[in-house]
Amino acid sequence: MTMAPVDPAARQPPLPRAQLILTDPPEDERIDLDVVFVGAGPAGLAGAIELARLAQNDPDLKGIEIGVLEKAAALGEHSLSGAVVNPRALRELFPDVDPAELPLRTPVMKEAVYFMTQRGAWRLPTPPTMRNHGNHVASLCEIVRWMGERAEAMGINLFAGYPAASLLTAGQRVVGVRTTPSGLGRDGKPGAGFSPSTDIAANVTVLAEGTRGPLAQAFAAWQGITSPNPQVFALGVKELWETKRPLDRVIHTLGWPLPRDAFGGSWVYPMEPNLISLGLVVGLDYHDASLDVHELLQRLKLHPLLRPVLEGGELIEWGAKTIPEGGYYALPERRVGDGAVVVGDAVGFVDVPSLKGVHYAMQSGMYAARAIFAALKAGDTSAARLGEYDRMVNASYVVRDMRRTRNMRLAFKDGFWKGAVRAGLMTATGGRIPGRRIAMAPDATAARRSGTPPTFAPDGQLTISKLDAVFKSGNATRDDIPSHLLPAADVDRATAEFYAHLCPAGVYEWTADGLQVNAPNCVDCKATDVVGPRWTPREGGSGPAYKRM
């Protein structure tokens, strides 16, 4: 068994900033909007809806044009979350909607946390941060579609199937975005059905791209915006099952099948008694280069705790996405620029100990909308004026919650047991012990050793291969699309195999000719963007087509 070190950081190409940030002025054949949101997820839609409502009631700003760009072919098709959602932000955003009409599934009544070994499961007391009373199981796809219908009815322009490829800038100001062209052949040249990119000029551009957004990364790098710690990520792989046996509680597990030096856990949530969301999340600072999150999830389903629930049922959907886990200390010191605001997962508004991000994303979008409204009113969309958003979000429960648990994820960087003890202390003292920042390194630099992965053969019923998984994601990307993934030129076998294990969609393969990239398989989880080949925006409508993820 070889235990050679693997160093993905040495093979990671730099962010392609020249491609993501352009200094061209918008073309004459452009579309002029007042505000453009990049990404129709919970953050972008909440922001657009809040802004439209404020503008509707204002004599000066009535009739402003608000647009939301979305890379998926239809709203919600790239949205994926566990999810147990805190309804707080939705209630604030839709005060006139009967809470029973909000797009949420069952309220959490019972919950259980287990520590797992290969054969056993020990029930643990539910940590205070993980208690979910008052929260609801939900599908983020359904939430996004529902919000989209309301946005459309308010006159917001929803541009599904139109990803933003680049920021258009003038000096230090963001002046809009350019969409991706579509219909390019594998060689990058226009083919049948080619349609060129379109420029969108806007007074304010809101980056609501979600996790590991390329424009948000490029914006921070360009503006020299830093954070105390680098952002770190986890990869979550999720499945939706129709089961024969009902489940009456939300379940979280820790321990097996993860190695002790990896951070993560699983969830099992009933959306309906016989419709179950389950998934596994693993921090990307894991040390075994052959770790494969998709395969670990397949093994987990065979555990005596889960197998009886799933057996005889049917796997309906599959998907994957990264989660920004760095918390408070990974928040960029500013999330605004001249003509630009960053919201939601693109900032990293996720609280790992409570496994929550959806309501923070919405809330951040709403604060951004209020700051943008005031800036438009004043005729000044400078960073100084838009900075009101930073002040609002910093003073809100979003950052307050994240500060309280500021070191909790970070405490697990040295393994599960040390982390568990430290996390217990933090919970008991409201985050005061240890109060100082635990320093983190980027995931790409985590020490990794290659190992021989254990063999696993999916049965095609309870457990599935990565190719079957891609099919179950609804991905129908055309085969001859140019590759949107940018690996380094000199990827060696050990690093290529690390990518192959990491990528849940079977995009990477080591062949006799070197690294092979099966780009159409990509489901936009962004995992390898964190530690390896860069992910760049591609033709609209590519990638997965999630329905109830």
Add this chain to the structure above:
Amino acid sequence: MKIAVCIKRVPDTEARVKIAANGAAIDESGVKFILNPYDEFAVEEALRLKEKMGGGEVVVVTVGGDVSQETIRTALAMGADRGVLLKVDAMPLDPVPVARALADELRGGGFDLILCGKQAVDDSSHAVGLMVAELLELPAVGAVAKLEIADGKGVAEREIEGGVEVVEFTLPAVVTADKGLNEPRYPALKGIMAAKKKPLDTKPITLAAPGLEFAALAYPPERQAGRIVGEGAEAVPALIEALRTEAKVL
């Protein structure tokens, strides 16, 4: 030239269809709805004709609930000029009342051409377009794969078994679109913005009583697992036996 296009909102062809608890409808949760793909060909053809003629009007008409507004907006975003929603509480299975409602709306509208998809991919009755022609007493050509219009006349090509049928007709007429007629455009950003401001007229109507109703919906039989009867020439008798007695195809 004034062109009407009859369209319908249908479940996405990729959707995993589940029968609802009442056994006579599909469960719509998690199902994406789209503009019927054959109607998309019809809309595209209407837009191309208008562009070629250098003017005119393309009106899209549908029978459906409020949710069908979205389907009309899709056609408006592609470039149609205005939409009419004949609003009903529920869509009947029977094509006759739907065809009557469409014909009543289109009658006297001064349309030179009425385009429809040859079928809706949900109930696949292949009926509404041709019924509209009958009710309006207009010439009709079904399942057209190529269309030329000039000087008040049309020439349509239909792909039939083993060849192509060429049909000449006079306008006004009804033409239903087959696959291959064209490659429909994706709505452009400008088109999506413009669609919001185009007129969309909602007219509540009451449909005539249907003559057909859903008795029950059922899934197709599940595919049985395959079986290898043997290998090489020796397996042929066993294969023939199985095809004759089990599969009953010989």
